[in-house]
Amino acid sequence: MDPKTGETLAKLLTAAWLLPLLGFAVEIFAGYLWSRRSKAAAYLAVGCIVGAFLCSASALYLYRQLPTIPVVHHEASHQHGKAGHDETKPVHGEGTVVAKEEEHHTDPAPRMHSFSGTHYVLAKFSNLKISIDWYIDSLTIVMFAMVTLIASCIHVFAMGYMSEELTEEYEDHQVHTSHGHFSRPGRFYKFFAFLSLFCFSMLGLVLAGNIFLVFVFWELVGVCSYFLIGFYIERKSASTAANKAFIMNRVGDFGFLIGLMIIWTSFGTFQFATRTEADGQKQLGLFDMVRGADGKLDLQDEPGKKAVLLTDDHDHPLLAADGTRRSIPYILLIGAGLGVFAGCVGKSAQFPLQTWLPDAMEGPTPVSALVHSATMVAAGVYLAGRFYPMFVPEVQLVIAYVGAITLFVAATIAIVATDIKRVLAYSTISQLGYMMLAIGLGGWAAGLFHLITHAFFKSLMFLCSGSVIYGCHHVQEMPQMGGLRKKMPITAYTMLIGVIAICGLAIPGVDVFFGGVAAKLGLPASFQNVMSEKWAFSGYHSKDAIVATAMTYAQLNPLHALLFILPLAGAGITAFYMFRLWFYTFAGKPRDQHVYDHAHESPWLMTAPLILLAAFAAFCACGGEKGFLFTMLLGSEPAHVADGLAAGATSKLALPSHHQIHDNHATAGFYALVVAAVGTFTAYLFYGARQFKLNPSEVQSRFPWLYTFLAEKWRFDDLYDVMFVKPVHIVARWCAATDRLVFDGILHGACRIGIVVSHWDRLFDENIVDGLVNWVSNVTYGAGSSFRYLQTGRLRQYVMFIVVGVVLVGGFGLFWLMLRIRPS
Amino acid sequence: MDTVGLENFLIVGGILFVCGVVCMAIKRNAIGVLMGVELVLNGANLNFVAFSRYTKLGLDGQVLALFVIVLAAAEAAIALAIALNFYNNHLTIDVDRADELQG
Amino acid sequence: MAPLFAVNSVADFIEDNWVWFFDLKSEQVNESSAHLAGIVAASVFHGTMVIGFFALAPLIFIWLERKVAGRIQDRLGPTRVGGKYGWLQGLADGLKLIQKEDLCPGSADSLLFRVSPYLVFVASFGAFLVIPFSAGFVSTNLDVGIFFVLALMSLEVVGVILAGYSSGSKWALFGGMREAAQVVSYEIPMAICALVPVIVAGSLNMVEIGQMQRGTMLNWMLLNNPFTFIAFFVYFTVATASVKRAPFDLAEAESELVAGFHTEYSGIRWSYFFMAEYASMFAVSGIAVLLFLGGWETGVGIDVPLREALHPIGQSFLVDGFNLGDYLGNVFGVTVFLAKASTLVFLQMWVRWTLPRLRIDQVMTTCLKYLLPISCFLLLGVTLWPFVLMKAGMSSLLSVPPLGASVPKPPDREVVPKKLDQEFEPVVANANEREEGGRP
């Protein structure tokens, strides 16, 4: 059953992957075959992506039907890991006992199946090959479902949002030319074509079974992002932002390429998982080569020559041609990890490459929702998660710190941003930081859990902001809004759901109450599990998991306490600026009467996706740690990494294991909730309350330096300007000067010499060469003129000439013959 | 006894040939010139056939003569068309009037 | 033409050149054993007969024409001269014409005016040089017989044109030009139609073509395949036009051109034109009979037994090498041939007096737009017909041995074209065995 299901899954997901490509091909070539006013392209795109969603949903259903793998081995390693852990951290021995007691309880999701295979071999160099592989595990399937669902909603939303493009003559009010506003044919079809291409690329990235293919689609989503940010390419800001995004990503991708090179030279394969080919040959995957089944790195710890020995999937050593064990220098493994992570940094807008994402908000809002919040930027996190087993502890620490710094920096900037989309953009960066942090800390499932939930509520919020912008006729500045909830109630309240979700608010104590009720009523166990969870929207669960992981980590490694403090503070700040946004926009009194008067609720085509997404944002994480989503993700978690690290004791770092995290869950959740509540309340005081109202501008004037610092985004742009742009400009100026003075001088000199020479040449030509030719022609002409009288034009004369000629020739011939014959 | 041999045929062919040539040379009528050409071709043809009868030339002579006849027919058709055109343009058939290309 | 030279040195001439004039089936009479007296007798006899026939046939046909015309027009026609049916009417006409003064108009080109009737006459009578009246009755058994006949008959038009031109009269000129245009056009489909049976027979030799059709009527070229069947009717139409008979007699359209190209002619020269016309009629009819209607064969299968029966009679009768029995067989063949050809001539007369005359443009349209493409199609079809038969696995359409299977190979033919398919071989062999006893 297994391989067959695997094939079916692969077929379903491949169909889901290729459908948008089909859509793209048709849309880009036949997009406005009939008219630019036709919505045909949009219908096609929606059809394709909905079809993809249906395929993904069927795949999800099928996958859930599979029995889970018995966890014998896993259990063993788990035990083993605990033992090692006990050795390193005897202080927490007590925790192990608790964990042991709750073993079957805290580990409800045994490992799930993963499948992999090859679609097509692109190139083959003896036993090395590059192919189009697929790799399916629960993460892949969840990602597919999430991406296609959100993309479907956003496609539908965009049909309404982009309707202004449905014209032969679109006037862009933000572009000024000498003839007034710039106007061009509408690009409705193009927008959807790019959306389809993006979906194709994103799904391909998720489905890819090797790191090289990931890179290919990585670049493809980058290109789509470039196209979509620069959708209004005539606007200077848009084209600049598109360039900026692209170049920033190049920096990260450079690292990615280095990582790829290291992997290719050291391992000779790009493939994730080990599998047996059709010809019976076993193709080892990266993960199995680096780590054993117990998650341990097989270290060869010679001084100055630290290396990781490679093993096959049954932990047998791999031998090189000369009989020695194949190995990879530890430093190279760090390099590979950091390189790939550099790609993730660029794509996910992490510190220090985070500056492109806020600018990317120049693209249409559906793009921001789909590409720059929910999916593409999450690709970095996804890759970090997918590549997790390859990361050695040092790399993980780097990841954690980068995540922590990013989340804090972005959150602080979001406090002072006034553009509604930019607030959301910084919020996105911040949340991505959370995810990175979680992965760096060993909370693999937590990070990806947050990735999914975040995707839902952030796309919801972006769409809401899009709805606001659409309703307010392209006003994006929050200071001009206010009180809009009366004008656009659906938008306002779906947005509120999103805000609550991202803030991680929950009602304390309800879990206990409802859990008790459920137990009393004798409901099934699964219901009881759900009921006994906190009543909170998805963000609470995921962020709670991250904070819990961070807290546990900080407990295990007190040196890195900052990694707990920053996310906790970030949670408060998040709550603050999100509610600030909501209050600013929807509550209070209208600040700009003109905007308010013309505001209106969006059409159902746009609000329907909002409602659907709101439902998912609220309930997708239902059940928390025992819920469906988390269980699914947990099924594919490379949990043995943490255990392996503990067992190997290769580093001074210790990664928390599940049961440890679980121990801290309640505490961490409480902290996070309190902090979020404080943030929310502060926001209310500043922006929502009618009485006891605090004035933000006072604070602003009290700390002008802080405000300016934040408003200028920690001056990263200035820093980069000074560090990179200015030097480049200076060098370029020098180059230009050299060019102008030296090279141009040489060229001009050569030209002058050439002119002089050609002057002489001309004299020679005119007098001697032409003279010769003219003389020849004159002579020829003269000869022809004198001979032309022979040409009488009389036919009969010519006949006579011929006859006379024949007679003469014959006569001479005869004469000559006679002369010859006579002597003999 | 046959006293007629190859030479007799050659002589007749020669006479035809010369008559044709003279005809070409002295006739002012374009069609007369054309008739001269036909005579010349016939003289040559007669030689071919005679050679094929009396020498080893054999089949080749007859085949060549056949081709000459066919091509002569083609030539006559084209020449007559030219003559008609000439007549349409000059209102005469006198070849001496066709001297626009003189030097 | 033979008597002209017989005056000089008949014996020498005949001995050297018998093959040129009277092809008496040289299998029996080879050159060395030819007996002079017998040859001379035969040649004189045949010469007289052929010349006599040439001279007499038009007279008879002219009488027949008048009689047929009369009957068709519900009159009696000639009744008085020579008895009950006026059968000497032709002779009377001839006498009258000979007696008339030989006139030449003042504005005519006298040389051409006088010569052109001869040209026409020679051309149309020259055709009889190679037309076989029977297997042994052919003055010259020319290997390119049918080609030669067509070539000679095409010369006739030159005479007509010259006559029309030299008369110095516009009626005559118009008639001559019409004749020229018409005959030159109709010659093409006529030649192509004649080629259709030639392709089936694989020979231009008219004796061979005739011999191939021996046996029953099913062996006639007419019934050989669909294309020859159509070709016969096309050929007959075209032949009627090329001998300028009604309804294609535009060259002498009385209602328009007085009498066309012979307006200015009278007397004996006029009668030459008419003799030529009737000779031509008979010639094209004879060709039609030879090519399509079995030649001198009766078509009921009695010919071969009859000849076999006659063969033993009178071996070397009177002269060495002269076979009386075979001669009688040939006479029988001549009779059959003349009967068939005369029937076709009668048919032409019938058509003439039944159908109205066409306009000149209709005549040309009929030829160039309809008859020419049809004949080309027939030529193509008959070329491809053997392949159709091959595909169908048949040796011939009417399940008789393929044409020419019974004809012995001529001794002078060294190269035999290879048969298209091996399937044909046994049939040919059987036919040869069956017919072996027949007259070669």
Add this chain to the structure above:
Amino acid sequence: MSAMNVFFWAFALVAGGSALAVVVSQNVVRMAFWLIISLGAVAGLFFLCDADLLGSAQLLIYAGGTLVLLVFGVMLTASGPFMSLKTNPGEAVLGGLVGATLLGFILYTAVAVDWKTASPEAAKRPAVFDYRVNGYSTRPLGFSLLGMRPDRDLGEGARTMSVSYLMPFEIVSVHLLVVLVGAAYLARSKRRKEPVAGGSSVEDSAS
């Protein structure tokens, strides 16, 4: 005197005499008439050479075809009845002299060369196309046009295609088609732009 001699001299005299008449005649139609006679006689000479097919072809194509064409041409281009363009007597005399010289050369060559020794192999074997020896020439001629040479034993390894006439035959047939089209194109009647003085019959003659 054999019949061959009789016929040869008769035909030769007719051919030569008529050819001379062509040269001497002033009227084009008479020239055409004499040409017919001459060509017919040449056809007779062909028959004497046992070239039956050629003789017939000569009659059909030359006498029957080309000459009708010529007469048409004459009549279409005549500006009056019995028109003739007189030759300048001086030119005629000059032409006659030159022609006589040329004839002298040709006759000298024809007589002076011993053709039997000039072609030694021909002396060894009998003439190729004597009817009494080799039979009719029609079939070998036809085969040679189809690419076969039954009259010639080329021996082992001979390149048969190089000595047969299939290719020239095809070329000639295509050539004829081209000529047909070309002649029709050249001779098509063109409507005159402006009336020509004194040329009232031009329209008729062109059509």
